[in-house]
Amino acid sequence: MHAFERLIYWDGMSAPAKSTRRATRRLLTRPTGGTAELLLDTTAAILSERSDLEVSFRNIAKRSGLNSALIKYYFGNKEGLLVALLERDASLEMGALKRLVNLPLPADRKLCIHITGVVNAFFRSPYLNRLIHYMIGNGSARSSNLVKKIYIDPMVEAYGQIVAQGVEEGVFRQVNAKFLYFSLVGSCEYIFTSINIIAQMFKEAKITESLKQRYIDHLIELTLRGMSK
Numbered sequence: 001m002h003a004f005e006r007l008i009y010w011d012g013m014s015a016p017a018k019s020t021r022r023a024t025r026r027l028l029t030r031p032t033g034g035t036a037e038l039l040l041d042t043t044a045a046i047l048s049e050r051s052d053l054e055v056s057f058r059n060i061a062k063r064s065g066l067n068s069a070l071i072k073y074y075f076g077n078k079e080g081l082l083v084a085l086l087e088r089d090a091s092l093e094m095g096a097l098k099r100l101v102n103l104p105l106p107a108d109r110k111l112c113i114h115i116t117g118v119v120n121a122f123f124r125s126p127y128l129n130r131l132i133h134y135m136i137g138n139g140s141a142r143s144s145n146l147v148k149k150i151y152i153d154p155m156v157e158a159y160g161q162i163v164a165q166g167v168e169e170g171v172f173r174q175v176n177a178k179f180l181y182f183s184l185v186g187s188c189e190y191i192f193t194s195i196n197i198i199a200q201m202f203k204e205a206k207i208t209e210s211l212k213q214r215y216i217d218h219l220i221e222l223t224l225r226g227m228s229k
Contacts, residue, residue, distance in 0.1 A: 035070060035074070036074045036084075038064050039064060039070065039074065039075075039081070040081075040084060040088055043055060043060055043082075043085055044085060044089075044125060044127070045063065046059055046060065046063060047085075047125075047127035047131070048125060048126055048127055051193070052130075053082070053131060055078075057071050057072075057078075079135075079143055082131060082134070082135065082139075083139070083143050085131070086128075086131050086135065086147060086151070087150055089125055089128060090150045090151045091150075093121055093151075094150065094154045094155070096117060097114065097117070097154065097155065097158050098154070098158070100113055100114060100117075100158075101158050101162065106166075106169060106171070107162050107166030107171060107172060108166060108171050108172070108224055110162050110165075111166075111223065111224065111227075112220050112224070114158075115184065115188065115216060115219050115220050115223060116220075118188040119188045119212060119215065119216050119219070120212075122188055122189050122192045123207065126192040126193075128189075129185065129189040129193075132147055132151060132152070135147045136148065155181055155185070156177050157177075159177040159180045159181055159184075160177035163175050163177055163180065166227070167229075170229060171228065171229060172227045172228065172229060173227060173228070173229045183223075184219075184223065187219055187222075191207065191215055195207070
Protein backbone atom coordinates (compact mmCIF):
# COMPACT_ATOMS: atom_id res chain seq x y z
CA MET A 1 0.00 0.00 0.00
CA HIS A 2 1.38 3.39 -0.98
CA ALA A 3 2.01 6.08 1.63
CA PHE A 4 -1.01 8.19 0.67
CA GLU A 5 -3.20 5.08 0.82
CA ARG A 6 -2.08 4.42 4.39
CA LEU A 7 -3.39 7.89 5.18
CA ILE A 8 -6.78 6.80 3.84
CA TYR A 9 -6.96 3.58 5.85
CA TRP A 10 -4.60 3.97 8.77
CA ASP A 11 -4.07 1.32 11.39
CA GLY A 12 -6.54 2.02 14.17
CA MET A 13 -3.82 1.93 16.83
CA SER A 14 -2.02 4.85 15.21
CA ALA A 15 -5.02 7.03 14.37
CA PRO A 16 -4.42 10.69 15.22
CA ALA A 17 -5.42 11.40 18.80
CA LYS A 18 -7.06 14.69 17.85
CA SER A 19 -9.40 12.94 15.41
CA THR A 20 -10.47 10.48 18.11
CA ARG A 21 -11.10 13.26 20.60
CA ARG A 22 -13.20 15.22 18.10
CA ALA A 23 -15.25 12.13 17.22
CA THR A 24 -15.86 11.36 20.89
CA ARG A 25 -16.89 14.92 21.73
CA ARG A 26 -19.50 14.84 18.98
CA LEU A 27 -21.23 11.75 20.32
CA LEU A 28 -21.38 12.70 24.01
CA THR A 29 -23.42 15.41 25.67
CA ARG A 30 -21.00 15.87 28.56
CA PRO A 31 -17.34 16.96 28.58
CA THR A 32 -15.25 13.82 28.11
CA GLY A 33 -11.59 14.37 28.84
CA GLY A 34 -9.81 11.03 28.56
CA THR A 35 -12.24 9.04 30.70
CA ALA A 36 -14.92 8.42 28.07
CA GLU A 37 -12.29 7.47 25.51
CA LEU A 38 -10.79 4.96 27.94
CA LEU A 39 -14.22 3.44 28.54
CA LEU A 40 -14.81 3.13 24.79
CA ASP A 41 -11.36 1.63 24.22
CA THR A 42 -11.92 -0.87 27.03
CA THR A 43 -15.33 -1.87 25.68
CA ALA A 44 -13.83 -2.35 22.22
CA ALA A 45 -11.02 -4.52 23.64
CA ILE A 46 -13.46 -6.76 25.52
CA LEU A 47 -15.81 -7.13 22.55
CA SER A 48 -12.86 -8.00 20.30
CA GLU A 49 -12.16 -11.01 22.51
CA ARG A 50 -15.74 -12.31 22.42
CA SER A 51 -18.05 -13.83 19.83
CA ASP A 52 -21.07 -11.96 21.22
CA LEU A 53 -21.91 -8.53 22.62
CA GLU A 54 -22.16 -9.60 26.24
CA VAL A 55 -20.11 -7.01 28.06
CA SER A 56 -21.02 -5.87 31.56
CA PHE A 57 -20.37 -2.58 33.31
CA ARG A 58 -18.48 -4.59 35.95
CA ASN A 59 -16.13 -6.07 33.34
CA ILE A 60 -15.49 -2.67 31.79
CA ALA A 61 -14.86 -1.08 35.17
CA LYS A 62 -12.46 -3.85 36.23
CA ARG A 63 -10.50 -3.74 32.97
CA SER A 64 -10.34 0.07 32.83
CA GLY A 65 -9.76 0.65 36.53
CA LEU A 66 -12.63 3.14 36.57
CA ASN A 67 -15.82 3.25 38.61
CA SER A 68 -18.76 1.67 36.75
CA ALA A 69 -20.89 4.70 37.66
CA LEU A 70 -18.86 6.68 35.11
CA ILE A 71 -20.27 4.52 32.29
CA LYS A 72 -23.78 5.57 33.20
CA TYR A 73 -22.63 9.17 33.64
CA TYR A 74 -21.16 9.41 30.14
CA PHE A 75 -23.35 7.02 28.15
CA GLY A 76 -26.57 6.48 30.11
CA ASN A 77 -26.92 2.72 29.61
CA LYS A 78 -25.46 -0.20 27.69
CA GLU A 79 -27.17 0.78 24.44
CA GLY A 80 -25.81 4.30 24.75
CA LEU A 81 -22.32 2.90 25.28
CA LEU A 82 -22.52 0.58 22.26
CA VAL A 83 -23.96 3.31 20.03
CA ALA A 84 -21.16 5.64 21.10
CA LEU A 85 -18.57 3.00 20.25
CA LEU A 86 -20.14 2.34 16.87
CA GLU A 87 -20.39 6.04 16.11
CA ARG A 88 -16.73 6.56 16.97
CA ASP A 89 -15.65 3.67 14.74
CA ALA A 90 -17.97 4.76 11.93
CA SER A 91 -16.65 8.31 12.10
CA LEU A 92 -13.13 7.08 11.37
CA GLU A 93 -14.04 4.46 8.76
CA MET A 94 -16.59 6.58 6.86
CA GLY A 95 -14.25 9.55 6.89
CA ALA A 96 -11.61 7.36 5.26
CA LEU A 97 -14.11 6.11 2.68
CA LYS A 98 -15.23 9.64 1.81
CA ARG A 99 -11.63 10.74 1.27
CA LEU A 100 -11.02 7.68 -0.89
CA VAL A 101 -14.04 8.35 -3.13
CA ASN A 102 -12.79 11.90 -3.74
CA LEU A 103 -9.24 10.89 -4.68
CA PRO A 104 -8.20 11.21 -8.35
CA LEU A 105 -7.77 7.45 -8.75
CA PRO A 106 -9.29 4.90 -11.15
CA ALA A 107 -12.42 3.22 -9.80
CA ASP A 108 -10.90 -0.25 -9.69
CA ARG A 109 -7.97 1.06 -7.63
CA LYS A 110 -10.40 2.72 -5.21
CA LEU A 111 -12.23 -0.56 -4.79
CA CYS A 112 -8.97 -2.41 -4.09
CA ILE A 113 -8.05 0.11 -1.40
CA HIS A 114 -11.54 -0.04 0.08
CA ILE A 115 -11.64 -3.84 0.30
CA THR A 116 -8.26 -3.77 2.03
CA GLY A 117 -9.59 -1.13 4.43
CA VAL A 118 -12.76 -3.04 5.28
CA VAL A 119 -10.93 -6.30 6.00
CA ASN A 120 -8.42 -4.41 8.15
CA ALA A 121 -11.28 -2.70 10.00
CA PHE A 122 -12.83 -6.06 10.87
CA PHE A 123 -9.37 -7.40 11.77
CA ARG A 124 -8.93 -4.54 14.25
CA SER A 125 -12.57 -4.53 15.42
CA PRO A 126 -14.15 -7.96 14.81
CA TYR A 127 -17.24 -6.89 16.76
CA LEU A 128 -18.11 -4.15 14.25
CA ASN A 129 -20.59 -5.85 11.94
CA ARG A 130 -22.04 -7.84 14.87
CA LEU A 131 -22.71 -4.55 16.61
CA ILE A 132 -24.35 -3.06 13.52
CA HIS A 133 -26.71 -6.05 13.21
CA TYR A 134 -27.54 -5.88 16.91
CA MET A 135 -28.40 -2.19 16.83
CA ILE A 136 -30.51 -2.51 13.69
CA GLY A 137 -32.44 -5.50 15.02
CA ASN A 138 -32.53 -4.93 18.78
CA GLY A 139 -31.75 -1.30 19.45
CA SER A 140 -34.26 1.49 19.90
CA ALA A 141 -35.75 3.13 16.81
CA ARG A 142 -33.41 6.08 17.36
CA SER A 143 -30.32 3.87 17.58
CA SER A 144 -31.37 1.80 14.58
CA ASN A 145 -31.92 4.89 12.44
CA LEU A 146 -28.63 6.39 13.61
CA VAL A 147 -26.67 3.26 12.64
CA LYS A 148 -28.25 3.27 9.20
CA LYS A 149 -27.43 6.95 8.79
CA ILE A 150 -23.82 6.88 9.95
CA TYR A 151 -22.69 3.53 8.56
CA ILE A 152 -24.91 1.80 6.02
CA ASP A 153 -26.14 4.77 3.96
CA PRO A 154 -22.66 6.32 3.49
CA MET A 155 -21.24 2.98 2.32
CA VAL A 156 -24.03 2.36 -0.19
CA GLU A 157 -23.69 5.92 -1.48
CA ALA A 158 -19.91 5.52 -1.86
CA TYR A 159 -20.38 2.23 -3.69
CA GLY A 160 -22.79 3.89 -6.08
CA GLN A 161 -20.22 6.59 -6.83
CA ILE A 162 -17.37 4.12 -7.35
CA VAL A 163 -19.50 1.90 -9.60
CA ALA A 164 -20.68 4.91 -11.64
CA GLN A 165 -17.07 6.05 -12.08
CA GLY A 166 -16.02 2.56 -13.13
CA VAL A 167 -18.85 2.32 -15.67
CA GLU A 168 -17.83 5.69 -17.10
CA GLU A 169 -14.21 4.55 -17.29
CA GLY A 170 -15.30 1.39 -19.07
CA VAL A 171 -13.89 -1.02 -16.48
CA PHE A 172 -17.07 -1.96 -14.56
CA ARG A 173 -20.44 -3.20 -15.68
CA GLN A 174 -23.44 -1.67 -13.94
CA VAL A 175 -23.78 -3.20 -10.47
CA ASN A 176 -26.46 -2.58 -7.83
CA ALA A 177 -24.76 -0.63 -5.03
CA LYS A 178 -26.96 -2.20 -2.34
CA PHE A 179 -26.14 -5.72 -3.50
CA LEU A 180 -22.48 -4.74 -3.62
CA TYR A 181 -22.72 -3.67 0.03
CA PHE A 182 -24.05 -7.08 1.06
CA SER A 183 -21.56 -9.05 -1.00
CA LEU A 184 -18.51 -7.01 -0.02
CA VAL A 185 -19.23 -6.38 3.65
CA GLY A 186 -20.54 -9.91 4.10
CA SER A 187 -17.42 -11.42 2.51
CA CYS A 188 -15.07 -9.16 4.45
CA GLU A 189 -16.76 -9.91 7.77
CA TYR A 190 -17.55 -13.61 7.52
CA ILE A 191 -14.02 -14.92 7.92
CA PHE A 192 -13.77 -13.15 11.29
CA THR A 193 -16.92 -14.85 12.60
CA SER A 194 -15.72 -18.29 11.49
CA ILE A 195 -12.68 -18.84 13.66
CA ASN A 196 -13.65 -22.49 14.34
CA ILE A 197 -13.86 -23.15 10.60
CA ILE A 198 -10.55 -21.33 10.09
CA ALA A 199 -8.94 -23.62 12.65
CA GLN A 200 -10.17 -26.68 10.77
CA MET A 201 -9.36 -25.46 7.25
CA PHE A 202 -6.06 -23.70 7.76
CA LYS A 203 -4.85 -25.18 11.05
CA GLU A 204 -4.56 -21.66 12.45
CA ALA A 205 -5.72 -20.80 15.96
CA LYS A 206 -6.39 -17.25 14.84
CA ILE A 207 -6.33 -15.12 11.72
CA THR A 208 -2.73 -14.15 11.11
CA GLU A 209 -1.44 -11.21 9.10
CA SER A 210 -0.44 -13.60 6.34
CA LEU A 211 -3.85 -15.27 6.17
CA LYS A 212 -5.58 -11.89 6.28
CA GLN A 213 -3.53 -10.62 3.32
CA ARG A 214 -4.19 -13.75 1.30
CA TYR A 215 -7.90 -13.27 1.92
CA ILE A 216 -7.70 -9.61 0.86
CA ASP A 217 -5.98 -10.61 -2.38
CA HIS A 218 -8.65 -13.27 -3.00
CA LEU A 219 -11.54 -10.85 -2.41
CA ILE A 220 -10.02 -8.18 -4.63
CA GLU A 221 -9.55 -10.58 -7.52
CA LEU A 222 -12.99 -12.14 -7.07
CA THR A 223 -14.73 -8.74 -6.88
CA LEU A 224 -12.92 -7.06 -9.74
CA ARG A 225 -13.37 -10.03 -12.05
CA GLY A 226 -17.05 -10.22 -11.16
CA MET A 227 -17.60 -6.52 -11.85
CA SER A 228 -15.41 -6.21 -14.92
CA LYS A 229 -17.12 -5.19 -18.12
